[in-house]
Amino acid sequence: MKGKIADMAATPGKKDREDREEKRRSLVMDALIRLVREKPLGVIGAVIVLGMLFVGIFANFLAPTGYNEMSLASRLRPPSGENLLGADHLGRDILSRIIYGARISMYVSLGSSGLGIVIATIIGIISGYLGGKADTVIQRFVDGWMCIPALFLILTIMAVVGPGLVQVIVVLGALYGVASSRVIRSAVIAIKENQYVHASKAIGARTRTILVRHILPNVMGPVIILFTVNMGAAIIAEASISFLGFGIPPPTPSWGGMLSDSGRRYMLQAPWMALWPGIALAVVVYGINMLGDALRDILDPRLRGRLGRYGRGKVAAASLSGRPGRRFKRGKAAEQA
Amino acid sequence: MRAYMIRRLLLIVPTMFVVTLIVFFSVRFIPGSTIDLMVAEMAGTSGEEVDRDALERALGLDVPVHVQYARWLGVWPQRDGSFHGLVQGHLGTSLWRNRAVLSEILPRLPVSFELGILGLLIGLVVAIPIGVYSAIRQDTAADYVGRSIAIFFISMPTFWIGTMVVIYPSIWWGWSPSMELIPFGEDPVGNLAQFGLPAFILGMYTSGSMMRMTRTMMLEVLRQDYVRTAWSKGLTERTVILRHAVKNALIPVITLLGIMVPILVGGTVILEQIFCLPGMGRLLIECLTRRDYPILCGLNIIIAVFVLLINLAVDLTYAHLDPRVQYK
Numbered sequence: 101m102k103g104k105i106a107d108m109a110a111t112p113g114k115k116d117r118e119d120r121e122e123k124r125r126s127l128v129m130d131a132l133i134r135l136v137r138e139k140p141l142g143v144i145g146a147v148i149v150l151g152m153l154f155v156g157i158f159a160n161f162l163a164p165t166g167y168n169e170m171s172l173a174s175r176l177r178p179p180s181g182e183n184l185l186g187a188d189h190l191g192r193d194i195l196s197r198i199i200y201g202a203r204i205s206m207y208v209s210l211g212s213s214g215l216g217i218v219i220a221t222i223i224g225i226i227s228g229y230l231g232g233k234a235d236t237v238i239q240r241f242v243d244g245w246m247c248i249p250a251l252f253l254i255l256t257i258m259a260v261v262g263p264g265l266v267q268v269i270v271v272l273g274a275l276y277g278v279a280s281s282r283v284i285r286s287a288v289i290a291i292k293e294n295q296y297v298h299a300s301k302a303i304g305a306r307t308r309t310i311l312v313r314h315i316l317p318n319v320m321g322p323v324i325i326l327f328t329v330n331m332g333a334a335i336i337a338e339a340s341i342s343f344l345g346f347g348i349p350p351p352t353p354s355w356g357g358m359l360s361d362s363g364r365r366y367m368l369q370a371p372w373m374a375l376w377p378g379i380a381l382a383v384v385v386y387g388i389n390m391l392g393d394a395l396r397d398i399l400d401p402r403l404r405g406r407l408g409r410y411g412r413g414k415v416a417a418a419s420l421s422g423r424p425g426r427r428f429k430r431g432k433a434a435e436q437a
Numbered sequence: 438m439r440a441y442m443i444r445r446l447l448l449i450v451p452t453m454f455v456v457t458l459i460v461f462f463s464v465r466f467i468p469g470s471t472i473d474l475m476v477a478e479m480a481g482t483s484g485e486e487v488d489r490d491a492l493e494r495a496l497g498l499d500v501p502v503h504v505q506y507a508r509w510l511g512v513w514p515q516r517d518g519s520f521h522g523l524v525q526g527h528l529g530t531s532l533w534r535n536r537a538v539l540s541e542i543l544p545r546l547p548v549s550f551e552l553g554i555l556g557l558l559i560g561l562v563v564a565i566p567i568g569v570y571s572a573i574r575q576d577t578a579a580d581y582v583g584r585s586i587a588i589f590f591i592s593m594p595t596f597w598i599g600t601m602v603v604i605y606p607s608i609w610w611g612w613s614p615s616m617e618l619i620p621f622g623e624d625p626v627g628n629l630a631q632f633g634l635p636a637f638i639l640g641m642y643t644s645g646s647m648m649r650m651t652r653t654m655m656l657e658v659l660r661q662d663y664v665r666t667a668w669s670k671g672l673t674e675r676t677v678i679l680r681h682a683v684k685n686a687l688i689p690v691i692t693l694l695g696i697m698v699p700i701l702v703g704g705t706v707i708l709e710q711i712f713c714l715p716g717m718g719r720l721l722i723e724c725l726t727r728r729d730y731p732i733l734c735g736l737n738i739i740i741a742v743f744v745l746l747i748n749l750a751v752d753l754t755y756a757h758l759d760p761r762v763q764y765k
Binding site: 138139140141240241243244245246247248249250251252253255256257259260262332336339340343344356359360368374378381382383385386389390393396397400 | 448451452453454455456458459460463464466467468575576581584585588589591592593594595596597600604608645649653656696699700702703706707710721722725733736737740741744745
């Protein structure tokens, strides 16, 4: 450890900076390469997420009909050649509504976790980097906010601002922003004690420079993880708010809304009405979560060590105890050998 | 240690103050007033004209909001000159039922409590084995299957699973959950049967995040030097994992308990609604639609106190379990 610090101190500033520049540029690339190489489940998740984005963006080209095109003839029609996934109580094609629903889910998930991460980063950096009185005051507010059940906050604020897509995005964004700020704050506190931040301060760098060049790039790991985790949570939350009647009003085809109101009412006569949006929702959230977990495995510095020392340790243990890797063929040890 | 505890207890005061601010003012911003709802209902039932101002005065809603807040806190005299508020330990009176808020909430507390505790237990029982196992078999088929199961359950909204579980058995087998609460004292088996399904759904829902945390912590611990030392001593896998790794990996999972409480409350709101359990969650929704401000505030104050105390307890046990942690 001591040697490392001495090394860093001895390295000329310019070369050091170039190295870091190199590393910074390749963070995303590096993560992608490792994702494809090591995390098949993460790749499945990524494919699902990209699929949702694709369907959401090109919904108007992909959907056979409009999302609110009613026809009495096809009322409650089971899945068939004409309506691949059936039709609902107003004769609207469910496949089309699910395709347009992907767009709504895309707005909700990207919008609210994007807003959330911006809020979280701002609060986290101010609170973590400045510390002192500002930190104390901000943290008491975050504490208070986190003590109140999220569902109560969501429902109350939704009742105040009224139902609607934008409202849902803003409310969820604010909620995730405050909740995630803790993670960013602790990451910032850990980073600001690093030698290179002290060095940067010593040569007279402005606070803004330190924040932008040193702190921000180093919290990118938690930021990406939080972003994906919140994406999944936002889709579920939107569905739950719509279920309780405070969410996105009809006829907008949100998956949650399709499940909750008419979907529940006609669950006996037309189970497909609640089945398909439920499956779409579950698959997409599953994909987002799997992608998020894979990214966490890759980006969390505490989980570094590519193949895991566990495997190596096990080989050593096995050979010492005279059982050469019998039980470990399945694991990483086999791959490494 | 004592100084730490005193400081932590003192910190609860400003946090609770923030909670009262958020809770009190957020519900007042909801459009539509209680008075309007009441006048409409009274006109509907008795057909008489109601004196709005008298009603407003009787409920104490005639003064400006900040005065109402100060009175509710107990730092401003009530109309009769007495101090009667949160600081003195009073949560106020329900606007609709004219009963003390506490006596409205207390009978519902055990219902939500039982549901939450059962859910949490089921969640832990599912989450920890899966988390540990998928960490020691990272990136193998076992890891993928185990995690997929746990993640699958947080990928579906609880209300959807809940509705399916209520509707389909009632069609297929004519079985439906009881509409009346079965008290544990009278019929323990019936009570557990009634809570079983919602608690299971809640447990599966919470298991996802706990499984994740367990797995991450295990992965981190498995890279520690002392685990390598344990391996190199020639200990069996069982000993290394159970005695050295799991014990340490589970400590941070305890902190999740504090974070879990508000999430559990959110889950119970929806499940109580579906399974007709008369708990705090249902009260919350009822009072939100009827704008019963004192009950809403009271509920959130009680939940917040719970959360704060559990967090404090978690932090105190934390240091007992992890000797590296020191109170500062």
